């Protein structure tokens with residue numbers, strides 16, 4: 001649906017070239033909630049501006065529905081803009097317009113008949129849960145309510161793509177969760193593809209199915225959220241994530257186990273809820289120490305990552321390991 005083909009964007013400022021986006025190739029499929037995560041200055045906003053046609057690539061192409069944006073006529077570009085809704089960190093509402101008038105704005109611009117606008121605005125207010133706030137002004141609303149208005153306005157022209165630019169960064173955690181749920185509803189119930197940028201890991205974990213990690217203009221890692229975040233390859237990706245396959249306790253704590261062989265057990269999906277460990281250790285009369293680890297939910301799947309040591313006869317420990325290896329991933333942990 002949205003494809004970046006080897007896209008580079010360079011800005012010339014004061015005789016200096018700044019490459020904000022460098023050789024980015026990415027595909028956002030129809031129906032995705034695709035998240036782009038990166039620290040400040042990574043190039044995320046520039047990438048979005050290339051999709052909503054505010055910037056042109058210096059090199060490479062951005063395609064929407066297999067058509068390069070540079071091939072569009074002016075009229076087609078106007079139509080294309082209506083096909084892309086956008087919401088912002090600071091909501092960008094018109095302070096002098098009521099909630100209903102804010103939502104109506106893109107429809108007024110498109111020359112839609114008054115009666116139709118009224119009907120559409122009512123429908124959108126219901127969808128975002130603000131029917132009782134139609135006549136309020138933005139200053140009378142909470143941050144979460146303002147973002148709901150932003151979402152309703154972005155949906156007014158019935159777009160096929162919703163772009164979210166740090167849409168929850170100004171909100172508290174509970175309100176963030178509500179807005180993310182609403183974005184998910186936009187995706188599921190209206191079939192709208194979502195492209196979002198964020199510097200917050202929990203946003204990606206909560207609603208995205210695919211993710212790209214950006215650093216210094218480049219995409220350094222991308223894939224499904226589950227694979228990318230349970231087994232990150234790049235140091236920057238690891239900095240975003242609280243629980244990964246590589247997690248270890250501090251060297252100070254590990255010292256205590258310096259004479260023992262430690263194992264990392266990685267459970268994914270249904271395996272995390274099976275009593276594999278207790279069954280295998282009981283069967284072979286081996287004791288297990290759980291030293292460190294987490295079990296968390298990611299994309300409606302379990303991800304468990306435990307560091308353990310076993311006590312018992314070596315032969316029996318090997319039998320436990322063999323049994324576990326048939327169902328889950330088992331790695332020896334090297335203590336430095």
Ligand SMILES: Nc1ncnc2c1ncn2[C@@H]1O[C@H](COP(=O)(O)OP(=O)(O)OP(=O)(O)O)[C@@H](O)[C@H]1O
Nearest residue numbers: 011013018020038039040041042043044045046047
């Ligand atoms: N119009 C511009 N002119 C010159 N440099 C720019 C322009 N827009 C962005 N840049 C530079 O490009 C780089 C990437 O910026 P961008 O805003 O895309 O990053 P970001 O990941 O969105 O960061 P942030 O979250 O802080 O907005 C930065 O070094 C920025 O200073």
